[in-house]
Amino acid sequence: MKGLTVFIADLRKCRSHEDEEKRVNKELANIRTKFKEPSINGYNRKKYVCKLLYMSLLGYDVNFGHREAVELVDSTKYSEKQVGYLAVSLLMDDESEYLRSVVRALRRDIHDGSEWIVCLALNAISNIGSREMAEVLTSDIVVQLLSPAASMFIKKKAALCLLRLLRRFPESVKAHQWVGRIAPYLGHRDIGVTQSVASLMTALAQQYPEETRKAASFAMRRLKSLVIDNEYTLDYVYYKVPAPWLQIKLLRLLQYYPAPESSEARATLLSILRHIIDLSQDVPRELQQMNAQYSILFEAINLGIHLDIDQGLMQECAVLLGRFITSRETNVRYLGLETMAHLAAYIDRLDSIKAYQGVIVQSLRDRDISVRRRALDLLYSMCDVGSAKAIVSELLRHMAMADVALREEMALKVAILTEKFATEYGWYVDVMMRLVSLAGDHMGDEVWHRIVQVILGNEELQVYACKISLQTLKAPVCHESAFKVSAYVLGEFGHLIANAADSAPIDQLKALQSKMTSTSQSARAVALTTVGKFINLFPEIKTLCLRVLDRYRGALDAELQQRACEYYALGTLEGEELLPTVFEEMPPFPERQSALMSRLLKREADTEDQRTWVYGGREMNRERRGVTSGAASNDSREAVAESSAMPVPATGLNDASPGSPAASKKGAQEALPVEPPTDPSVAKSMRNYARLLWENDGILFDGEEIQVGIVAQYKPPSGRLGVFLGNRATAPLYNISITARAADGSQLTIQPAAGQEAEQPETLMPLAQARMFFDIQCQQVFTAAPTLHIGYTVAGCAPTVSELQLPVTVGHFMDPVTISVADFFARWKQLGDSGIAESQHVLPSAFLTKDAAGLEWLRSVIGGMGFALIHGADPEPNNIVGVGIATTQAGRFGCLVRVEPKPTHGLTRVTIRATNVEVAQSIGGNVKMVFESR
């Protein structure tokens, strides 16, 4: 297109912006007239649209030509159509009135006889991806992907088209209808097709882990053929490395599935990883080859860490990574540190990483800020009680020198680590005060808020915090944030040190006043509230306090003026009652997710494919993983993200007062006390208990005084049970005790997790929460559930002890296993023939007739109980069959389930066959209870 070239050259010749603008305006006027000519031909239309595109890319506002773009799309010539679709994707937004005609054109082109026209249409859908396209075109795209007649190019593009629409409009593409048919394409002989399908599969794996289970074995086989059997065409060798991008995609895809059960599959995976690690022993000269090789290696290490099946391999990786973090190549150092942080998130013994602590600390001073960031992340992840003091003090030391861009994050991380690993109160207060003084300018208010919250919640800390606060105020210089903390703390707890030397009320007020003049408005506002509180705490200095307030009554700042006026009025009121009520001591801050933590996690969560791990060490990742495995809905995923620092059940216990929406919504579920002590409505309690038979967390008991929440994680034959006790009364509860007991004679041990006993609080304030973790070991099949005993006293009443049956049955120690359809029926028959280990119930299930979602619910119940559902196994589509293995220390018991719902009769037959009769009966009983309480 000569005209276009000339035009671009013209614009490039322009000396000034004004010249350019003049030329552009001239051209725009020209194009407008040309577009009005009825005789304009396709070539010219294409040329002018291209000119418009160029101007729009230069930043000029081009708001016409959309109709011409659509006309180009309708052209029969490839090059015109191509420019037409390009213009549509660059010029139009989702709201454009012309999009409808574009969708019509796409519908036509996607079934065109020429393969390249179909490809153009698919490109356009991927690039524009509007909601209407998702609604109207998805099925056509699926047809193209699955059609045996479609070319490789069509398949590749169709897969990525679906990915785009799935990510943007998951509800419009109805992925459940086609998700099951995609996985086999991972085995497609064309590497380009596999590459695109693997990207699609990765997204599907996160939304449909059950339906896409097969993808894991397809991915593994494909990987093996690439890495070990060298099956690939030379076209796909990139600097001597076979299809590096596909290898990486598959290695990543496998990280969305748990480690395979079968030892054969495990061995294959290990040999693939081993092969990749061995290959990278010699470092190639050429940069491209080295990068390609390393990119695979790092992904393989990530997969190895995720699978967590060979600690030996992991130790070896640690050594390898140790070499990388001292590499001369900056990229390698960067990736070494990043991957080591992943390793720190999973490895059992941190020693192999701690050996490099010196090098890592050095990396905080690397020439590249990107490397410095990764070093910070790693230090944060590898920190534990043993190394916390050293790491925190290193970070504080670097804080003063750190880049401004990094300081905020460093401050956040120091604050979190200090809180998490503090073993001495003094240390916490000292570190935090130093932190706000050092980095106060670079961090949000969350940090100082958090310090106040922690001090409010820990009585033992308060005296020391007061001392330090007063010292801080008396020091020659005092940072603004440190001032705020100090002012707040003295206002709350100043009376605790009032009898110490130089800490009399008058000293406290003077110290506060001395710094007040040199601080900002917001700090002064905090200080005014402190002065107000002083009137209440120290009546002896009331006149002095009032004098200070009086001075601010005329302040120009509205906030200061208002505070001063109101506090002054309160202080001069005749009656005695109002002041103490207003300035009553703050209650301990409810233990909810620290704002610091949410801030960090939010930042990390901004990825299209979910993270498979987070920065922050093993404990945090365990908790995160433990809960995610059972929860697929968005809702609970958020709850997971929020429960990292302190495990908090998604009960609404913490963040809501009774009667608030959160509390009442969740509180609707009740629990099953063995002898209902406070709540007579057994049916309601039953429902709660039954729910915990197939869900890992929820409310167990909800009474007037207490609420009990449960969070469970099972790694058969062991498990960990978190019990959360919330005070729902308006008065404090005293003499709290939380104990658990296994039923007499049952082969189960349940005992407090290490270090838990010491942590039990004596007193529980209203709305506060206590937690207790128990470790469970299942030695042998057991039938009687363990019990939970909660004792407490309300002032003036006799001690109360509630006994609750814990939702812990042998069925909870079951892991899903996938077997083939043929295997299932063989075993089903085999177990049936023996005839003893069967439990069968015919259960009334009226909900099936009323509600189409009933079947879905039934599936999630059976899945939640630990069975792997085998789709399409049963000739009757409504029937559900599943397989699980219950593991005790004494042995493993295979367990098969078949559920046959008859919506027309409102009945469901549930049959469990297992290799142990008690297991079958126990699980059968659980299913029955779940049915009866629905």
Added chain:
Amino acid sequence: MIRFIFVQNRQGKTRLEKWFGSYSDQEKQKLKAEVHRTVASRDQKHQSNFVEFHNNRIVYRRYAGLFFCFCIDTNDNELAYLEAIHLFVEVLDAYHGNVCELDLVFNFYLVYAVLDEMILAGEIQETSRSVILSRLEHLNNLE
């Protein structure tokens, strides 16, 4: 996934911009300027090819006077995208015969076509140089 791809010269003029998400015009202008500032100020010799950018990461490489930048998620494989940049440059090079900045300016609409054969929906679609080039040649010969 790739959020966007820029090719910018040392003065900060953007020669190619490809967005894989929806951004307003204002955001686009801001991001282009920010990426240039972030990347151009980095030391080529002693610093890595990766840099934090808001909640994402930029993977970039400089070829003569042009910076090729991919903005990716923080859990993506950085080296894979670094080599994807190289592959893209190799393809452009072969397609235009020793590509230079002006080729990108004058053939801007063709560069999008090249990209559509390699990267779609923010994911890598095709990685074989010969497959991409023969396909492009085939498409060029169509009317």
